[in-house]
Amino acid sequence: MQISEAANSEPHSLAERLRLRIKLEGPITFCDWMNAALYDPHQGYYCRAFKRWGRQGDYRTSPERSPLFAATFARYLSGLYESLGRPGSWTLLEAGAAEGHFAAVLLDTLRARFPEVFAATSYVVDERSPSSSATARSRLAVFGDRVAFASIQQCPNSQPAVIFSNELLDSFPVHRVTLARGKLRELYVTLDQAGEFTWLPLPLSTPALAEYFELLGVRLRTEGQIAEINLAAMTWLTSAVASLSSGYLITVDYGAEAAELYNSPARQQGTLRAFRRHEFRDPLADPGQNDLTTTVDWTAIKMTGERLGLETIDFQTQDRFLLQAGILEELGAMTEQADSEAEKASLRASAREMILPGGMANSFQVLIQKK
Numbered sequence: 001m002q003i004s005e006a007a008n009s010e011p012h013s014l015a016e017r018l019r020l021r022i023k024l025e026g027p028i029t030f031c032d033w034m035n036a037a038l039y040d041p042h043q044g045y046y047c048r049a050f051k052r053w054g055r056q057g058d059y060r061t062s063p064e065r066s067p068l069f070a071a072t073f074a075r076y077l078s079g080l081y082e083s084l085g086r087p088g089s090w091t092l093l094e095a096g097a098a099e100g101h102f103a104a105v106l107l108d109t110l111r112a113r114f115p116e117v118f119a120a121t122s123y124v125v126d127e128r129s130p131s132s133s134a135t136a137r138s139r140l141a142v143f144g145d146r147v148a149f150a151s152i153q154q155c156p157n158s159q160p161a162v163i164f165s166n167e168l169l170d171s172f173p174v175h176r177v178t179l180a181r182g183k184l185r186e187l188y189v190t191l192d193q194a195g196e197f198t199w200l201p202l203p204l205s206t207p208a209l210a211e212y213f214e215l216l217g218v219r220l221r222t223e224g225q226i227a228e229i230n231l232a233a234m235t236w237l238t239s240a241v242a243s244l245s246s247g248y249l250i251t252v253d254y255g256a257e258a259a260e261l262y263n264s265p266a267r268q269q270g271t272l273r274a275f276r277r278h279e280f281r282d283p284l285a286d287p288g289q290n291d292l293t294t295t296v297d298w299t300a301i302k303m304t305g306e307r308l309g310l311e312t313i314d315f316q317t318q319d320r321f322l323l324q325a326g327i328l329e330e331l332g333a334m335t336e337q338a339d340s341e342a343e344k345a346s347l348r349a350s351a352r353e354m355i356l357p358g359g360m361a362n363s364f365q366v367l368i369q370k371k
Helices: 014-025 030-039 067-083 101-113 115-120 130-146 208-216 231-242 258-263 298-307 318-325 327-337 341-355
Strands: 090-095 121-126 147-149 161-166 175-180 183-191 197-202 226-229 247-253 273-276 279-281 291-293 311-317 365-370
Touching: 014 030, 014 183, 014 197, 030 175, 030 183, 030 291, 067 101, 067 115, 067 161, 067 247, 067 318, 067 327, 067 341, 090 101, 101 115, 101 121, 101 130, 115 121, 121 130, 130 147, 175 197, 183 208, 208 226, 208 231, 208 298, 231 247, 231 298, 258 298, 298 311, 298 365, 311 318, 318 327, 318 341, 318 365, 327 341
Parallel strands: 090 121, 090 161, 121 147, 161 247
Antiparallel strands: 175 183, 175 226, 183 197, 247 365, 273 279, 273 291, 311 365
16 A cells, blocks of 8 residues: 555655554554555655765665676676577666666676677666666666666567666565464564554464465474565566566575575574664664665575576576676776776775675675576
8 A cells, every 4th residue: 555645734754654554554564564664655765865875875785886796797798698699689677776887887898898799788777766767867878779767567578688686686575474372473563652663463464475485395483583575576576587588587686595594593583674874773763764675585586486487597606606707807907997096996995895705795696597
């Protein structure tokens, strides 16, 4: 349900509108609460116009940290282009493209280093945030009509394509479940006596939650254990596969296999996290003001992909993937073209951060699936 503002009244904050909804309708699933907190058209975290990434923002992602990330993927995509028989035209679709940093570097690299691939490429940007989409349009205008903006459901499936996403699945709204008196219950959001958001275990909102664990062969075994179930990721994957006639699905994110995700003693309270200014926050505080994220269940993603006809051809940590895909070669090419020693030093530092053991990239994985 979309949270609407009462007619002929002053606009309420998102928190006030969520409180009003709970008072009128009763407790709501955390999935609904998280969807509003992140994607409310007016005050959702991803829909508000403000700087979300960088040192002054709430998080930092690889495309914004260094052009080496996208340049290395340009090299890798040129290999996929060859494996598809060098088609006269193909589509690269980026889902969750944010402000277009990845797209800009990737297309620029293809144009400069892989002109045959660039000439065949149509680039589709699928970005839900109006403010981010507007910035991406401006940044990518230099590529003219080679770049289009559309949802994945609108993407034509008549030619080979690659669908790419980076840190997309972890931002989908999730259901939270818990084991209470030996039974699986769902954690809803309600109000305490002071009117603050709080958790309330209730019967499951959909049988799909219990079916999810049955499919994976997973059971919660500890009283009070909490886990997240990302049904939206399954829905998105279904749409992605439907838009592919042939090609590849590249998913970059941080996750774990189901056995580790649901059985690890360190994750007995789930993986839901809220961030603001690079600090942890209460996930139920200040809806619309915090980035909310959960760890991806790679077992579920791969099993769903196989059921939909995808073949897993590669799955490894991001640092190992980047090394194999040629990040050191890209580093050499970029440092040769750098205008200053400071720029060269910055490139080398970002490369070390993405490939050294224990770095950020070691916590991320790259999944390559083929149709």
